Amino acid sequence: MTKAVVTKADTFRALHRRPDPADPLILPGPWDAASARALVDAGFPALATPSAGVAASLGYEDGETPADEMFAAVARIVRAVDVPVSADVEDGYGLPPKELVERLLETGAVGCNLEDSGQGGLKDPHAHAEWLAEVRAAAGDRLFINARVDTFVRGVKDPERAIERAALYIAAGADCVYPIDAPLDVLPLLRAGIEGPINVFARLDGEGPSKTEPTELAELGRQGATRITFGPGLQRRATHALRDIAAALKK
Incomplete structure (x- = not known):
């Protein structure tokens, strides 16, 4: 009998099956090869790059990184x-x-975040779901698709709108949905209305409605988070630390 080959994509997908709600998957965000190695050395079983953090490391504002440079940066992180x-x-x-x-x-990534808004604001959810279905068809089981739901970050506060979009994206083949910037008090409602894994954004930079300390991550899991990411928070904290060190050297 031929033994089944377990790929990194299989491993990544399995990490989202959390038997204990108080043990969400924590996915820190490296912005370059060195930060990726530091996070793996700390014991994290998987990583999720933040576009804003990578952009900052390359000298761009968030949303302005050329595609070629972003893919090259991801490839360096994966290789490390x-x-x-x-x-x-x-x-x-x-x-x-x-x-x-x-x-x-080609980069070696096993998953991706895909946003449902752009320069013109929120995309039509039905058209975006069709596009996600095409991504799923092209990827098969080789990529874990995390479909970002941008209603809250775009000022649409009604959680039902996020739930409606999430349902369309999951039906299109998304493995996980990411209602970024959802207030923490609506997380139980989102959990009740969304089938499948939910990515929660926990801010470590002291900004936004979902500012969260590390000691509170288990509580986020109990409220409904399957996995937790930090966007560019770690990169910004590292940059602040470097500024403090540099300032001390100038004294």
């Missing part, structure tokens, strides 16, 4: 570690689904 890496590739840079999948797989 031996754990699964998911890549934030914003709204896909206007690439056709097949090309987007090919370029992600």
